[in-house]
């Protein structure tokens with residue numbers, strides 16, 4: 001294992017922020033794994049830390065394939081993490097909206113540039129990502145559909161052995177993310193979503209660590225054996241059913257991430273914040289599995305409180321067909 | 334007349350409301366509609382004074398005005414009311430979610446309804462005031478792609494400068510981009526600094542907006558033009574970023590013409606008293622952006638200089 005600082009940034013009064021990379025094996029740049037880019041991505045950092053720990057042992061035991069190099073960057077923004085902030089300490093910018101970066105630019109552009117220069121040549125890239133809404137996810141692996149030449153990326157989604165592989169059609173806002181720029185650079189890039197962000201789930205950390213190892217085995221980068229994991233169901237992001245609030249107030253959930261629900265099942269109710277009576281209920285419009293469940297106590301109107309994967313699979317490519325489905329189905333009380 | 338543009342329920346006893354003030358007179362088939370929007374970034378306040386001045390003036394001198402002016406002073410009302418640049422609760426830059434979506438989050442639904450409400454207008458002026466870190470000379474910013482259609486209007490706004498800049502894909506999620514795509518000629522004005530109001534800049538822009546209304550045949554009252562803007566076309570814009578971290582003390586004044594290698598400031602280390610970096614101008618030109626917030630990291634933007642070029 002080689003431990004090195006790949007980029008360093010100075011601040012007026014803090015010790016310099018040194019972005020640390022751990023490299024295993026040697027030869028062609030095969031797979032790079034990036035953890036926290038934001039200060040609240042604690043589980044993402046912890047997953048990488050466990051990977052560093054595991055790969056160190058695997059390397060000592062001769063389980064790395066000759067001529068293959070793996071790099072892990074557990075945390076590229078501990079300045080924010082150490083002060084409990086999500087985005088950049090000084091100007092609140094998001095490093096994951098600064099790629100590919102610019103070495104003559106603003107601080108976070110320079111960080112993105114410094115990071116990207118070290119990681120852009122890898123054949124496979126895995127980013128431990130987080131979602132802007134607070135909630136619990138089913139672990140999944142996501143790719144951005146940046147157009148042609150992505151067949152191998154698409155086919156590799158199943159190598160992680162996670163229950164879901166999601167295909168996202170990028171919007172302009174995505175074009176400055178690490179995942180998108182990795183893809184543009186010719187890397188097969190994946191974003192892995194663990195269950196949480198600022199909370200370390202023991203089970204979900206292990207699931208994520210195993211799925212990365214499984215991927216490294218599948219790609220012939222490490223020699224090891226691991227149980228095969230789940231069958232991966234590949235779906236387009238827009239085919240998921242988003243359950244959105246049309247009332248605001250106190251949220252009481254009746255379903256959790258991972259639960260199978262039937263059409264008509266009660267998912268949650270929203271009650272009046274001062275008077276306690278129920279304002280409305282959300283019931284599932286389809287048979288499916290709860291993929292995401294929002295976990296704040298108060299909800300405003302227009303909040304996606306649940307995302308449900310339909311249980312019926314259709315479409316020739318294996319991806320569920322259908323356009324954007326955002327359902328606002330309520331039983332008013 | 335005050336009208337709601339978008340309303341949605343917040344968790345406890347309150348509605349999120351975006352409002353506009355519609356001022357109209359002698360509206361007919363051929364009269365024009367101009368929208369003045371600001372407050373997308375909750376820490377940018379220069380537009381507040383522009384909106385107030387314009388609303389007062391047009392209402393008081395309605396006889397000299399015809400057509401429709403819609404004033405939207407706060408596209409991000411929660412942000413302005415809580416000294417928050419982004420959209421509170423989402424921690425996101427509201428000017429990166431346009432054109433929004435009717436079925437998206439509250440922020441996206443708000444963006445969608447803003448675009449729908451402005452659609453159909455002839456011109457939209459989107460007023461920004463930089464951020465708390467940088468002070469800007471009054472300027473109109475248009476992308477290279479839209480410059481052909483927009484430059485003539487940009488020149489009417491009585492600013493000091495028109496910056497024609499390269500396009501970036503991320504800017505496709507701005508309000509200006511969404512509106513220009515939908516046929517509303519939208520001009521982005523940047524001026525002043527975050528969290529402050531620079532009265533002189535605001536009155537300068539109000540005069541520019543009146544001039545635009547006059548050129549559109551909507552205004553016959555007073556005109557007071559004080560500026561003829563420099564256009565960045567064929568001129569380089571140099572960015573000056575710090576390499577050292579510390580406290581920036583400017584030596585050049587905002588709006589100065591500086592020579593190549595002139596000292597425009599120093600970055601000092603208050604612990605030792607040493608100069609960590611002497612910042613020099615990379616070219617001869619006009620300092621149209623200057624850092625206002627003293628604390629800098631490596632990479633912090635300190636100034637932008639429009640390269641001086643003798644006219645041929």
Ligand SMILES: [Zn+2]
Nearest residue numbers: 374377461462
């Ligand atoms: Zn702004």
